[in-house]
Amino acid sequence: MKQTYNELSLTPSSEYSLFMDCLMSLSDEAIEEKDGTMILRSEGDLETIRFGMETFAQQLSLALDRSITLESTLSVCENEDWIAQYRNSVQPLYVENLYIHPSWVQDDPNKINVVIDPALAFGSGHHETTYGCLLLLQRYVQPNMTLLDVGCGSGILAIAASKLGAKVDLCDTDEQATLSASENFQRNHATFQTIWTGSVQKREREYDIVVANIIADVLIMLASDLQSAVNENGLLILSGILDKYIDKVEHKFTTMHLVEKYQKDEWFTLVLQRK
Template sequence: MEKTYNELHITPSSSVYPLFLDFIMSLSDEAIEENNGSIILRSEEDLEMLLFGVEAFTKELTVALGYDITLETKLLVKENEDWIAQYRNSVQPLYVNNFYIHPSWVEGDAGKKNIIIDPALAFGSGHHETTYGCLLLLQKYVNDGTKLLDVGCGSGILSIAARKCGAIVDLCDTDQQATDSAIENFKLNNESFNRIWTGSVQKREEEYDVVVANIIADVLIMLATDLQKAVKSGGLLILSGILDKYVDKVESKFSSMKLVEKYQKEEWFTLVLQRN
């Protein structure tokens, strides 16, 4: 073990946090910690090139989205210690009604539906407000035999949760690392899915009783037509990743659907819409 290690703190605008997390996951296989809107990487290897890539990504994303993105970074050199053990100790299990989300090194709760997710693998450990909202609402609207599509699946936590509620699940993500991670997490939870693919909702082959998309408002708006078409007549679309300042814009874009429920946790919204 080296005497020192490098620690990189990345704090992007909250509205694009999931995009930065996915991007960083695609560049690095180091353990990642999420802390109060910051992404923290630790490595004995040099992290300068990763920092350069994040800064370049910020510029490209600013151009693509058409508005300024704030980014704060901090690169530190620290004395080495058993930070992996410290990191594991810092990860707290989470109850969301009947779900108990916990990492593989923490014992499950026999009285709950256990979901094992190791947070370093991919975005979606249940602690973020958007994931929490989706987990809460899936328990309300998913039953045995529900056919569900998880768009932008990340770690697969929402698909696994739906499966534990009895759903038949398909899932997709544009990031190969995310779909690989989801497959591993399904194995970890001894659960199965119907179909998974790397790509977006356009590659679907059928319509679904429930479609869930926990992304960000801009991407939800961009995919609005395809997301609505993926839902069966009378089916439900669960949208999350929506900051309070964008919720009216998202509702307007999906105005052809009936608003069934609007859930808010902190500044984040999750919407349940029904296809007429």
């Protein structure tokens, strides 16, 4: 990694989309968009691209017969060890007897450790909805219970349930998530029975516990499938519910008995029992 990189900032007075198209044709580097400004970063020289964009502004003004200006700034910036900064920013998390931490942090020998490296596939435990699920799983999971994690993301909930003694299945509509969850199970020396890419409709059995940490609209859309996936007298744990949607979600699941309602900040987690 070089000690410096070049940063080109471009702010057109109008016709932003045309300038973006032009910039994308001139460079294959990632472009950041911020408040009407395009930011291009590269370890290579960006002076030629700056000249090309300024020439484009002049030609566009002539073509549209009106003044179009482009404010451009080219800077040399210090490279930093972003990986080290990122690692230092990720904090481990205690949720009662669970200790959620990234792979570069040591286990706590007095807790149940769940190792999750934050990544694109969603879920390191810090979000209020994941926290609520982790807390409630510890209250309701008993050894040898069967559990399905719907919308598993990183697999954090299913891994925790497995370490609490449950026999777990997982699913997610995003293949990246199911791949990530499988890898995280290996990293945690935990086991699952089945994992599939797809939703709850593809299940082949009913479960003692079904957990779904998904946004409220999707919970409502899947209400019938989620309820039918639960054994008689089994539990359904729902999370991802903002306070302004809680009444709407509860109304959709009125055929089930409300066992517990947990709130952390503006987010709710529900525990429902199939009658």
